[in-house]
Amino acid sequence: MFKAKVKMEVLRELVEVISTLVSEVKLSVSKDGIDVKAVDPSHVAMLVLKLNRSAFEEFTGETTDIGLDIEKVKEVLRLSKPGDVLDLQYDGGKSKLVVSVGKLTRHMGVVDPAGITDPKVPNVSPPGTVKVNTEELRQGIRGSESVSDHVTLELTPDHFTMHSEGETDRVDLKIPKDALSELSTKESVKSMYPLDFFSNMIKSISNDEVVTLHIGNEYPLKVEFKIAGGKGEGSFLLAPRVEED
Amino acid sequence: MLTVTPAPALPGVSPLNGLTWSIPGLRDDPSLCLRCRAAQGLCGKPVCPILIKYDAFARTLPMLDGTELDGSCPPGVFVGRVGYPRVSIGPLVSPLHGDTLLYDTPEQWVGRSVQEVVGFRTGLVRGKHPVRVTDAEKPTRMIEEIQLLSRARESAEVDVKFSRPPRGHLSLSDSLPPYGPSAPLQQITLDVRRVDERVDRLASDTDALASVAVEELYTRRVPVSRIQRAFSAGTLGRRGRRKFVPTRWSITAVDDLLGKQNLDRVRLLPELSEILLWRLTALDNRWIVAFLPGTFRYESIEAWYPNTLWNPSPDRLVVMGDHEGFRGRTTYASIGGCYYAARLAVSEAQLRMGRQGGAVVLREVHPGEVLPLGVWNVREHVRAALSTPPLHVADLLELDARISETFVIPLDRWRSSSALLHEARTQRRLEQFAAD
Secondary structure: OEEEEEEHHHHHHHHHHHHOOOOEEEEEEEOOEEEEEEEOOOOOEEEEEEEEHHHOOEEEEOOEEEEEEHHHHHHHHHHOOOOOEEEEEEOOOOOOEEEEEOOEEEEEOOEOHHHOOOOOOOOOOOOEEEEEEHHHHHHHHHHHHOOOOEEEEEEEOOEEEEEEEOOOOEEEEEEEHHHOOEEEOOOOEEEEEEHHHHHHHHHHOOOOOEEEEEEOOOOOEEEEEEEHHHOEEEEEEEOOEOOOO | OEEEEEOOOOOOOOOOOOOHHHOOOOOOOOOHHHHHOOOOOOOOOOOOHHHHHOHHHHHOOOOOOOOEEEEEEOOOEEEOOOOOOEEEEEEEEEOOOOOOHHHHOHHHOOOOOHHHHHHHHHOOEEEEEEEEHHHHHOOOHHHHHHHHHHOEOOOEEEEEEEOOOOEOOOEOOOOOOOEOOEEEEEEEEEEOOOEOHHHHHHHOOOOOOHHHHHHHHHHOOOOHHHHHHHHHOOOOOOOOOOOOOOHHHHHHHHHHHHHHHHHHHHOOOOEEOOEEEEEEEEOOEEEEEEEEOEOOEEEEEEEEOOOEOOEOOOOEEEEEEEEEEOOEOOOOOOOOHHHHHHHHHHHHHHHHHOOEOEEEEEEEEOOOOOOOOOOHHHHHHHHHHHOOOOEEEOOHHHHHHHHHHHOOOOHHHHHHHOHHHHHHHHEOOHHHHOOO
């Protein structure tokens, strides 16, 4: 059983982050909140996220899984306006998720959670860590998008760079250590990543001003961020592209 | 994605002077013609210089001096695009009698030569009747007769009166098969003996959306060319919403719609776990289709030799391609209708084998493709290639070797042009790090 009231903005943040990777998701409800694990169909990117019960206006939950079609949730969000509080109720099993906003109620058919991939989260710990302003990253991404379809992130003991190279052009975003709130790495590390995934990830993190990037050498990227004003947190994993032989 | 480089010499073909001199802007932008394909007027000339080059074909057309023609309609119905939304609709009529079905059925043209295909088409006279595209539900006699033709299952005997003798050229475009002279239509009498009852049923279903009707006809195995004809003639769709659709646009609209609908099912299939390869040479085009392990994604690349149809440059090779990921694309592909035609063929093959995977279609166009024949060339040849048994390829290195031995254009050029092959070589998956 699950019953909650949630601000439209919080649900929208959650949906935006999830929809960068999948169109169907399993929400794991417990008495402490909601957990999400999702992997994109090509197994290149993954999301692990926790939304605490304090992110909700009201929250009562027993351990249960809800399989959701993200597009349907987006449809309900489009019917609501900023400041609205949505009422969610699910009785388990094959019953519907009842979503109410104002005088409108949608009885939403759920997806069997057994049919949704439950990803094994690889235990990766990239050696370098940097905290970067989200807006600056977005600018770098916009600059890269017209140049190439991949992006290289590099961390040295004194700066963070993001660069993208096409056949004729190259775009660099370089931020020195003193302009970053945190940079820690013993040695220089560098990996290349698919730009579309990286771009969608960073763009989906709409309300966190600073994200933490963990970078290694030809190693998965870990992006840590907060949602719901710090009442939830998540991380994306993204597999690297390697240089050609 | 587009690149231009000097081309390696093609054995047995002596270099010709290209049309570079007569096409403004082509020197600076060698892909100009390839992007335009006589459809957009990018060089600023009122008539496409490349098509003028083929005027010789026009002069060999049989002359029709009278204003009356009795013959056979394959059936073929043509909707023009000039003047949209005021366009010309009308039948394609052959002076021959009897079964001319083959003349407007591209599905049956695989394995034939350019000369043969042009031969079928040159005799087809196009009647023109002016309409607004929204007149599709106006029951004038002329419109009803033309729409009846679009539902016909076999050739119909036709008697047409024109207001002047048919004149004009062999009409050529990149997306349409060629056709002969045209004249304004005054009167039409026809004897349609058999309509396609599947098309007929959906034509009378005024509640079904055009997209639903198209899908249903396809599921009932109506040939794509016939679906496209009915769609173009404004006989499908909801009451009050039916329109005539220019033939050129309707071909790609139907290819795109059917491809998307197939892919919704492809994306649910288990993933392919090996590399499969098909090859075909037809009409001086060399084709490779490769399926890659993993989820669905698709890429189509065309490499145009110098002095080929849309690459009039005397010495430079132009390579153009587009791709989409698992979730598809939202913008129109730069290579145009060919992209969607090949995607339909790919989606059909993956449904047939019950596996989804990456798909790369590579096409090397040699100077023997002397006339534009329409996108059927792409759809039907990719279909033909995919209906043969595949070659099982061990790994990406062997795939490189196969590409190399099939094409004249060096492997490096293909490797640097293909986003999907690059991704396959370089992208890692998360589980490869799970053991760490």
